Amino acid sequence: MDAIYTKNLTKEYDGFKAVDNLNLKVEEGQIYGFLGPNGAGKTTTMLMLLGILKPTQGEIRIMGESLSKNPLSIKKKIGVVSEKQYLYREMTAQEYLNFFADLYKVKNKKNRIEQLLAAVDLLDVRNRKLGAFSRGMQQKLGFARALLHEPELLLLDEPVSGLDPTGIKQVRDLIEKENKKGKTVFISSHLLSEVEKLCNKVAIINKGKLLAEETMENLRKKLTEFTQLEVELVEINKDILDALSSFEFIKEIHQEKNFLILKITTDKDHRAEISAAIAEKGGVVLGIKIREMSLEEAFITITQKNISLLASNKEATQ
Amino acid sequence: MNEKGISLSAHTMKVLIKRELISSIYGWGLYIAVFISFLLSSFILRNFMRGIGQNNIFISSYPLNLPLFISVVIISLYLVIVSAISISREKEHGTLEVLFYGPVSSSSFLLGKYITDMLLYVIILGFFAVYFLGVSLLTNLGFTLALGKAFLVSIFLASCMISFGLFISSLTGRVRSSIVWLIGILLAFLGIWFLENIFIHIPPESLSSWLLYIQKTLSVIYHFVNWVSPFSYLSRGMESIRIGSIKPFLLNIIYSTIYTVVLLLLSIYILKSKGVRA
Amino acid sequence: MRLKRASLIYNIIFLLILIPGLAITSSAQQEEKQPSINLTPLLKEQLVYSLNVFDGKGWSGSFVPKTESTIYLIANKDNAICAKKTLVYFWPITVRYIAAWRTLDEDVKGVLEVLKDGKIIEKLKKQDTVLCYPEGYWGEKVVLYKGNEAIKWYKKYKKAEDEYYKALNKYYEARIEYRKKMNKFFEEIKKRREKGEKGPLNIEIPKEPEPPKPPNFFVTEPRKYYVLNLPVGKYKIRLRAKDKTIVEGSEKELLVFTARRREGVGYEIIPGNRWTKREECNDPANAIYAAGKNVLYFRPYRQDEYNELYHNKLLDPQNRGRIENWKWVHTEPIKNVQLLLFSKDNLLKRIDKKPYKVEQIPGPELGYNIVEFKKGKLPGEKPTFEGYQLILSENLPEKSYRIYLQKEGENNNIISTSEREIRLVKRRNANFLFYLSIFPLIIGGVMFVLRYRKIEK
Secondary structure, eight states: OEEEEEEEEEEEETTEEEEEEEEEEEETTOEEEEEOOTTSSHHHHHHHHTTSSOOSEEEEEETTEETTTSHHHHHTTEEEEOSSOOOOTTSBHHHHHHHHHHHTTOTTHHHHHHHHHHHTTOGGGTTBBGGGOOHHHHHHHHHHHHHTTOOSEEEEESTTTTOOHHHHHHHHHHHHHHHHTTOEEEEEESOHHHHHTTOSEEEEEETTEEEEEEEHHHHHHHHTSEEEEEEEESOOOHHHHHHHHTOTTEEEEEEETTEEEEEEESSSOOHHHHHHHHHHTTOOEEEEEEEOOOHHHHHHHHTTOOHHHHHHHHHHHO | OOHHHHHHHHHHHHHHHHHHHHHHHHSSHHHHHHHHHHHHHHHHHHHHHHHHHHHSEEEESOTTHHHHHHHHHHHHHHHHHHHHHHHHHHHHHSHHHHHHHTTOOHHHHHHHHHHHHHHHHHHHHHHHHHHHHHHHHHHOOOOOHHHHHHHHHHHHHHHHHHHHHHHHHHHOSSHHHHHHHHHHHHHHHHHHHHHHHHHTTSOGGGBOHHHHHHHHHHHHHHHHHHHHOHHHHHHHHHHHHHHTOHHHHHHHHHHHHHHHHHHHHHHHHHHHHHOSOO | OHHHHHHHHHHHHHHHHHHHHHHHHTTGGGSOOOOSBOOSOOOEEEEEEEEEEEOSSSEEEEEEOTTOOEEEEETTSOEEEEEEEEEEEEETTTTEEEEETTTOOEEOOSEEEEEETTEEEEEEOOEEEEEEETTOTTSSOOEEEEHHHHHHHHHHHHHHHHHHHHHHHHHHHHHHHHHHHHHHHHHHHHHHHHTTOOSOOOOOOOOOOOOOOOOSOEEOOOEEEEEEOOOSEEEEEEEEOTTSOBOTTOOEEEEEEOOSEEEEEEEEEEETTOTTSOEEEOSTTOEEEEOSSEEEEEEEEEEEEEEHHHHHHHHOTTOOOOTTOEEEEEEEEOOSEEEEEEETTEEEEEEOEEEEEEEEOSSSOOOEEEEEOOTTSSTTOOOSEEEEEEEEOTTOSOSEEEEEEEETTOSSOOEEEEEEEEEEOOGGGGGGHHHHTTHHHHHHHHHHHHHHHHSBO
């Protein structure tokens, strides 16, 4: 049985397709990464999976049940952590979890709440008003809320956003722990690094369309199909550029002062061929370095080198 | 909705109501509103007692109904504001979205809000009962059957106010716009009433055709407003107690119930179609 | 997009406002152009109905302008009605049309047809009617007489009036005679004193003539009216002219109604400190709240309960009222009863009706005293009012009393609808009400402390 199954899922806003014929298949027990740059349609998809937004077209099945037919009982099987936590500021952490435990009819709620508060390191501040919580604490509390009713499916939207490294580790451990218990985890993120250590399978979406859906292993392979060479020259002329362009294994040439950044296939070492070609055209090679391409860079390559994404990546990693 | 669905919604409503009620009970708003209403009532009652002192007698079946009416108006204003911002505030703060991640539907959420505010009014009625009993003991102005009836009718009036507030709230996504809409609509009602009262003193034959058109239009709007404004239900309800006849009393209860049901259904529909985000 | 949607909403609202107004005023558009507002009363000739209708107690007059489509009458009583042409103007201060009868008062001739369910059930011709005031012109009671009876009463009154004037002439002559006799009387005294007579003179004092009493009733001049006496129901009336056509503007709806409850007991209460501002305590649910030292005079009446809208419209068709409201109308004073004052189940006092006189306090001080009226103080002197005196005070042992009426000479049966509660209010406690209003804040404070204790700082 698929934990999440969507067929031709589409959401249109006044003629603009935020999600375009999206077909997803998340198997039970998987940790599924849902990647894409900002504005790609991830949140819209998440909201449709939660029944908060009505699809313009298409079908959603969660745990084998049609979402449109039985939304309330399906939602009881889902735990959600959004990027930003929306809390009742006048409540304490204990009261907040108590409220949601009641809402989801959690059995033995006292123990469960204590256990989760301990897991996210908030047990000591359980009687503090949520208005006084830091962003990281709020995020961890959101996690506790999402896990409260032991959901079969966890939908996580940018789950580690705003967390410090310890917090990130705590959350990752929690996700892995829950996954080991047999829970399916669906992580939506614009950072590949955030999901690459956790996910078994990844889907990449951009402009509402599914670009790729691969196992993490395959994706890694595909993303590392190319590498970059950094060639330092005394001088760069047009003849050199023309000569390099004629090679099939060179996919992209980018000039930075007296450096040439070459994107090449990784089938074999092409450095000798490149030096020979440059020398033939009168160029003087000062050095050639292989520039390791991270998954992140590869992901950006796939999603069309989104500049805004680059900016937000920097922010996120700072 | 099947039986399981209904029981799930009922449970959801119960939990939502509990949270909201506790939040209101621990807040100051409720107590301040009741205090202001009692302060005004006490002021009116003191003048009223002075009036009886000067005139020596006062004849009435419902001596405490005017102070009760004032108290109900103040509390209604409080309730209409509380309900008018209740949905928009949750939308604006995002808490509504979080609720909808779980087993909360538009109808259970809205009915939960409605019942919470109604229960809040029942609590307020408890305050009223204590206050008016105290007034009766202190002054010997009787805690009459008419006052009991006024209590009963006021529940339906509160229901109109709350559903009106929730309707406004469902239309808007932010607290500020809810307040602006609420004040705007109430001022419009007041303006129409004021203009209609000006025009009624002008003979139709003295008006030019376009003024006559305005007069007739205002008259139509005025009658329309009489059924749309929750305050009309309030004054009609108190009037039905003054009349002491069972028919208008029951009719008013029926009209208020229909008004509430219609507005709640509209609010649920609007919330469903506009979504949970601000 | 938002702007587009908002403008669409505004357009819809604008159309919603526009359409009903246009529909209603379409007919008015055809009229000639006028200045925007003209507040000078415009006199317009109209066919109106002049009425003398039974109002539950007696007969009272009013008129029905063109704008009122329905005439309201009480069932099974004679009601006089007449179509007239007159000039009518609108008076904005009272929001009423007023008939300028002095300028134009012209009877419209014809036969009055009464229709029920579209069928003519009566064709009425005008007949003589008079209003008779059996207690005199200023008396409260009025009776309508019609036909021969009307003429008989009018003649009776005329005869009584003629006799009175004749007696008055005789009286004036007798007074001239009396003055002459008095002059002679004083001259005789003067003469005999001048002659030196002392002691009693034994001269007969002339007797002063007594003025004749005017008729103790009054009857108006006979006027030709249609007399309607119909059972409860909805009817239509119209006037058919001699040429068999229906007189334009004469068609009106007729709503004939009756009392909902009869034989109730209502009280007019005269407070001792402001006898001109009387109070009414008509509804059986009414309680009388009294403060301080209080002398109250109760005047019980029989009363019937009518629909407020119908009765108000009956008194004046331009009146307003609510169809859901009911009002008590005093029909006649209740005689030969005693007022009983009870505290819980104990009879405290039986009070008899007595006449009272309002006497101005002599001197520069303003004010008056109400004293029991004693006959024979001054010739022709009458009591100001009659009533049952009840003296209340803040110092009475109980805070609540009840009053009832009982027929004189009976000891068991009380008139059930006469029960009223009297509550003595505690004025001194009025300021404590403010302390009472603080208690929600105290509860709020307690809740705040409870919450504060729970929360970690």
